[in-house]
Amino acid sequence: MTPTPRPLGTTGPLVSPLGLGCMGMSALYGEADRAESIATVHAALDAGITLLDTGDFYGMGHNELLVNEALRSAPTAAREKALVSVKFGALRDADGGWSGVDGRPAAVKNFAAYSLQRLGRDHIDIYRIARVDPDVPIEETVGAIAELIEAGHVRHVGLSEVGAATVRRAASVAPIADLQIEYSLISRGIEDEILPTTRELGIGITAYGVLSRGLISGHFSHDRELAPGDFRGMSPRFQGDNLRHNLDLVEQLRKIAEQKGITVAQTAIAWVLSRGEDIVPLVGARSRDRLTEALGALDVTLDAGELAAIEEAVPAGAAAGARYPEAQMAHLDSEH
Numbered sequence: 001m002t003p004t005p006r007p008l009g010t011t012g013p014l015v016s017p018l019g020l021g022c023m024g025m026s027a028l029y030g031e032a033d034r035a036e037s038i039a040t041v042h043a044a045l046d047a048g049i050t051l052l053d054t055g056d057f058y059g060m061g062h063n064e065l066l067v068n069e070a071l072r073s074a075p076t077a078a079r080e081k082a083l084v085s086v087k088f089g090a091l092r093d094a095d096g097g098w099s100g101v102d103g104r105p106a107a108v109k110n111f112a113a114y115s116l117q118r119l120g121r122d123h124i125d126i127y128r129i130a131r132v133d134p135d136v137p138i139e140e141t142v143g144a145i146a147e148l149i150e151a152g153h154v155r156h157v158g159l160s161e162v163g164a165a166t167v168r169r170a171a172s173v174a175p176i177a178d179l180q181i182e183y184s185l186i187s188r189g190i191e192d193e194i195l196p197t198t199r200e201l202g203i204g205i206t207a208y209g210v211l212s213r214g215l216i217s218g219h220f221s222h223d224r225e226l227a228p229g230d231f232r233g234m235s236p237r238f239q240g241d242n243l244r245h246n247l248d249l250v251e252q253l254r255k256i257a258e259q260k261g262i263t264v265a266q267t268a269i270a271w272v273l274s275r276g277e278d279i280v281p282l283v284g285a286r287s288r289d290r291l292t293e294a295l296g297a298l299d300v301t302l303d304a305g306e307l308a309a310i311e312e313a314v315p316a317g318a319a320a321g322a323r324y325p326e327a328q329m330a331h332l333d334s335e336h
């Protein structure tokens with residue numbers, strides 16, 4: 001059965017209630033299996049997932065080429081329904097390092113030209129800068145995307161990891177479909193100011209890190225070995241005592257999941273789905289098994305008692321450690 005779609009804000013497209021985040025198929029979570037990645041995209045499309053999220057800097061173009069290959073080899077009907085959301089702006093070096101952000105209008109148009117080529121599409125459905133360029137007013141970056149929309153290369157403007165004030169500034173330039181931002185049982189920072197602002201302005205949320213990058217999926221463990229370059233090797237929440245504390249929270253969640261006959265990951269995803277029709281979780285499944293598990297969350301309804309039990313098991317602010325290393329936290333407009 002096709003899952004009931006959710007609108008991305010008042011001006012964005014209707015999308016499947018879960019999106020597939022493709023990042024981990026190219027970068028940041030260790031080695032990925034290309035054939036399995038493509039099979040996972042196909043399985044997602046087959047299950048009615050219409051939103052695919054990528055970034056031009058995920059594996060320096062690797063992820064967009066992968067999405068292209070997956071869509072090209074998918075049935076025509078599924079390919080035509082797919083919406084591709086692309087992030088740009090992060091600068092890389094030849095060693096894979098990160099060297100800042102570029103949100104200048106000419107750079108935006110340059111990034112878009114390369115993305116269109118790599119994706120093999122004549123337009124990008126939602127286009128957003130991954131992090132605000134501190135040297136370029138957001139109005140200029142969003143203005144450049146608005147020009148790309150006028151020229152037919154992009155359909156909608158999105159935002160990523162910005163705070164309420166920046167959301168308002170961006171929305172004064174062009175309609176914004178969605179804000180992509182971390183939101184999960186253990187990352188609830190958007191609830192105070194950002195979510196009320198997006199709701200006031202009719203902007204949707206695409207929530208990432210719904211499983212906190214696997215930490216609250218129920219599959220992570222103390223002895224999990226991480227490959228060099230795996231984001232989790234540097235993430236404060238995955239270190240030493242923080243990891244122990246956070247995995248203890250997961251065990252509390254597991255008790256509730258087991259009582260309901262669902263998995264921990266399904267509980268965490270269903271909780272985000274329950275937070276509002278304006279929120280679309282992006283799940284970072286890299287295999288068909290993980291995808292099947294994530295899709296199972298769409299059949300879960302949490303009643304008031306279950307929601308209360310979940311919040312008691314994992315109260316807001318319960319996680320140990322920040323969601324990014326300190327240097328990266330400094331680049332998050334959403335945290336200032």
Ligand SMILES: NC(=O)c1ccc[n+]([C@@H]2O[C@H](COP(=O)([O-])OP(=O)(O)OC[C@H]3O[C@@H](n4cnc5c(N)ncnc54)[C@H](OP(=O)(O)O)[C@@H]3O)[C@@H](O)[C@H]2O)c1
Pocket residue numbers: 020021022023024029053054087130160161180181207208209210211212213214215217219265282283284285286289290291293294
């Ligand atoms: N705008 C931004 O700043 C930003 C930042 C980060 C990500 N994103 C986007 O959001 C997407 C999702 O983020 P994320 O990958 O960090 O999210 P996530 O869904 O919280 O974490 C994904 C990881 O969780 C593990 N996992 C365990 N069980 C799973 C299950 N049933 N389904 C899915 N994953 C399961 C997998 O790790 P193993 O495969 O190792 O088991 C997977 O790599 C990304 O792909 C990217 O497109 C955006």
